[in-house]
Amino acid sequence: MLSCKQPAQIGREQSGWNMSGRLKLAALFSIYLLAGSGIANAQQQVIGAPPEALNMKLVGASDLQARSAYQPTIHHQGDRWIAYIGHHGGSDEIPAPVNPQTGNAEPNGTSVVDVTDPSQPKYLRHLPGQEGKYEAGGAQMVRICDGKALPKGDRNAVYMLRTFGGAAHEIWNVADPANPVLVTRIAGLKDTHKNWWECDTGIAFLVSGAPDWRTRRMTQVYDLSDPANPQKIRDFGLPGQEPGSTGAVPTELHGPISTGPSGNRVYFGYGTNKGGILQIVDREKLLRGPKEPTPGNLRSPEIGRLSTSAFNGAHTTFPMPGMPIAEFAKDKDGKTRDIVMIVNEAILNECNEPRQMVWFADITVENRPMMISNYTVPEASGSFCSRGGRFGAHSSNESMAPVFYKKMAFIAFFNAGVRALDIRDPYHPSELGYFIPSITAATDKRCVKIDDKDRCKVAIQTNNVETDARGYIYIVDRANTGLHILELTGPARAVAGLP
Amino acid sequence: MRRWPVIVVAAAALGALSGAAAYQHIVPRQGEQKGSWQEIAWSFPRDGWPAGRAFRCRGASCGDGIEVYVRPKIGFCNCDRGVADDDEVDRVADVDLISEHFTPIQAGDVISVADMPGRSRAYDLKMTGGTRHAAIGIAVSRRCDLLVAVAHGKGNAVRVRREALALLGETEMTRWMMAAMEGR
Numbered sequence: 001m002l003s004c005k006q007p008a009q010i011g012r013e014q015s016g017w018n019m020s021g022r023l024k025l026a027a028l029f030s031i032y033l034l035a036g037s038g039i040a041n042a043q044q045q046v047i048g049a050p051p052e053a054l055n056m057k058l059v060g061a062s063d064l065q066a067r068s069a070y071q072p073t074i075h076h077q078g079d080r081w082i083a084y085i086g087h088h089g090g091s092d093e094i095p096a097p098v099n100p101q102t103g104n105a106e107p108n109g110t111s112v113v114d115v116t117d118p119s120q121p122k123y124l125r126h127l128p129g130q131e132g133k134y135e136a137g138g139a140q141m142v143r144i145c146d147g148k149a150l151p152k153g154d155r156n157a158v159y160m161l162r163t164f165g166g167a168a169h170e171i172w173n174v175a176d177p178a179n180p181v182l183v184t185r186i187a188g189l190k191d192t193h194k195n196w197w198e199c200d201t202g203i204a205f206l207v208s209g210a211p212d213w214r215t216r217r218m219t220q221v222y223d224l225s226d227p228a229n230p231q232k233i234r235d236f237g238l239p240g241q242e243p244g245s246t247g248a249v250p251t252e253l254h255g256p257i258s259t260g261p262s263g264n265r266v267y268f269g270y271g272t273n274k275g276g277i278l279q280i281v282d283r284e285k286l287l288r289g290p291k292e293p294t295p296g297n298l299r300s301p302e303i304g305r306l307s308t309s310a311f312n313g314a315h316t317t318f319p320m321p322g323m324p325i326a327e328f329a330k331d332k333d334g335k336t337r338d339i340v341m342i343v344n345e346a347i348l349n350e351c352n353e354p355r356q357m358v359w360f361a362d363i364t365v366e367n368r369p370m371m372i373s374n375y376t377v378p379e380a381s382g383s384f385c386s387r388g389g390r391f392g393a394h395s396s397n398e399s400m401a402p403v404f405y406k407k408m409a410f411i412a413f414f415n416a417g418v419r420a421l422d423i424r425d426p427y428h429p430s431e432l433g434y435f436i437p438s439i440t441a442a443t444d445k446r447c448v449k450i451d452d453k454d455r456c457k458v459a460i461q462t463n464n465v466e467t468d469a470r471g472y473i474y475i476v477d478r479a480n481t482g483l484h485i486l487e488l489t490g491p492a493r494a495v496a497g498l499p
Numbered sequence: 500m501r502r503w504p505v506i507v508v509a510a511a512a513l514g515a516l517s518g519a520a521a522y523q524h525i526v527p528r529q530g531e532q533k534g535s536w537q538e539i540a541w542s543f544p545r546d547g548w549p550a551g552r553a554f555r556c557r558g559a560s561c562g563d564g565i566e567v568y569v570r571p572k573i574g575f576c577n578c579d580r581g582v583a584d585d586d587e588v589d590r591v592a593d594v595d596l597i598s599e600h601f602t603p604i605q606a607g608d609v610i611s612v613a614d615m616p617g618r619s620r621a622y623d624l625k626m627t628g629g630t631r632h633a634a635i636g637i638a639v640s641r642r643c644d645l646l647v648a649v650a651h652g653k654g655n656a657v658r659v660r661r662e663a664l665a666l667l668g669e670t671e672m673t674r675w676m677m678a679a680m681e682g683r
Contacts, residue, residue, distance in 0.1 A: 132579065133579065134579065135578060135579065136580070214590070215586070246601060246602040247595070247599050247600050248594075248595035274547035274548075275546070310545070310546040311547065347574050352573065353573075449682065
């Protein structure tokens with residue numbers, strides 16, 4: 001690989017040649033350009049090259065049958081650890097990949113993988129999803145609750161709530177994870193997205209597209225404490241999205257996260273890569289308040305709201321209440337702060353949009369939330385804008401298991417892999433490590449239009465990340481490269497308190 | 500004295516003037532029966548998408564004046580269904596740039612602009628100060644990208660729609676829209 005100094009060195013060696021000053025200058029400039037393109041190409045991923053890593057290492061992997069992956073959820077199920085991975089729909093080239101276990105072409109759905117031994121993941125089952133390509137098909141989202149945790153669940157059951165394309169939400173009994181059994185289905189929707197399910201109460205905040213609402217994605221609150229008998233509580237969204245309203249339509253929901261009855265808050269993230277909104281909602285008022293979707297009733301449970309710039313969305317709104325801030329330890333007031341980490345989603349390839357990144361908001365004073373810090377991967381550290389595919393944030397881990405909660409956050413950053421952040425001081429987050437998996441023959445291309453023609457590149461597209469209570473980190477790839485199971489090494493491990 | 504240098508200079512000057520006129524007036528004046536479009540400044544603050552192009556029409560067919568604002572919105576999540584329904588037009592067509600208070604007059608129509616399929620819908624706008632305008636929201640898509648336009652004026656919605664679609668159907672506008680959708 002050429003280093004940045006080489007063009008100048010070549011120039012000095014050539015200085016004895018009989019060339020005019022202008023010719024020498026032109027020659028040097030040409031050599032510099034060639035060398036520069038060589039440097040840029042060197043950042044392009046190639047099959048067979050090792051992963052790029054700092055303080056993180058690969059433990060195990062599964063190719064997930066080369067299906068485009070969205071959301072992994074890891075569940076401690078008896079004495080086993082099971083990963084449930086939601087998939088997007090198939091691609092133009094391969095709408096329904098062949099499942100080697102059945103020999104059949106199956107529309108992408110949910111992969112079930114036994115990760116009890118993370119160095120030897122065992123692919124148990126592919127459960128097909130809705131037919132359709134990319135965002136239009138598959139079964140992107142998945143949440144798991146034990147029957148014994150739910151107030152009215154079958155104690156022997158383990159329930160998987162998943163989306164079925166944009167058409168429905170489904171609940172399956174995955175007590176035998178290799179043989180899921182359909183329990184119920186909530187259908188008739190025009191879209192779905194990232195749900196939240198409280199396992200201790202059964203309350204679910206389903207991201208749905210109710211047919212009569214003016215937005216593709218809003219909230220349907222359900223009581224799923226008895227998964228076989230879903231009980232609708234209410235529809236919810238931003239005033240202006242409800243049926244019959246007129247005028248401007250506020251940006252659509254991406255996903256909520258609830259702190260349950262004890263925290264009594266639900267944090268809704270609206271917008272994906274533009275005009276985001278963090279909405280802080282009183283959970284009790286949302287559940288018990290008047291249900292008719294009038295503008296007044298929709299405003300009633302809202303406690304506070306933080307609008308982002310038009311340049312950034314609010315894909316994930318991850319709450320971390322009561323964080324002690326070392327710098328404020330001697331202050332009489334405000335020693336601890338309630339923090340929400342807001343993660344934007346990059347949606348365009350090769351930096352054709354404003355940078356999507358990670359923001360930290362201090363919401364201690366809930367009706368006056370304030371951004372306090374941010375984080376992004378330095379583009380120049382990997383020439384990420386020219387590597388191919390998306391570069392920017394997408395999502396964070398959402399596990400609140402003590403091993404990482406309020407200490408470390410993991411951010412899926414598309415072609416920059418996963419980034420491990422030290423967030424113990426959320427006013428000054430810092431990067432501790434990263435892992436960018438190697439591409440494989442299965443990794444799909446990503447294209448941009450140049451002069452009316454597709455110019456395509458192949459790069460990792462780390463889409464989502466989740467962690468388990470043991471301290472393993474699970475990342476999945478949107479470009480069909482599969483699941484990678486990671487662990488921390490070196491100083492990053494010490495920050496998490498891992499041996 | 501040879502005349503050809505004078506002729507060449509005169510022709511060049513005439514060409515330059517014609518070019519400027521073509522730039523200023525996308526649709527040249529053609530008597531009193533047709534309005535004249537003039538490009539004006541994009542007058543809205545920066546939002547999530549870069550500014551587009553804006554035009555104002557005056558003349559017999561445009562009544563008291565019609566304005567059209569058009570721009571691409573690159574990166575539209577509804578890649579597969581495109582602009583599927585009138586709610587989509589309400590959400591994306593930039594009508595809210597003109598006024599946050601708009602009410603659909605009727606169900607929208609399927610249209611095509613620059614060979615891109617989509618929908619248009621007519622609205623009643625409540626402007627600052629309480630005056631009423633008719634507006635047309637237009638949204639068409641190609642793959643995961645949108646082209647949107649909003650037209651408004653004091654005339655009736657049928658006239659606003661007719662004049663706006665005529666402008667967007669002009670060859671030069673079509674060429675620009677195609678280039679803008681490619682990010683050029």
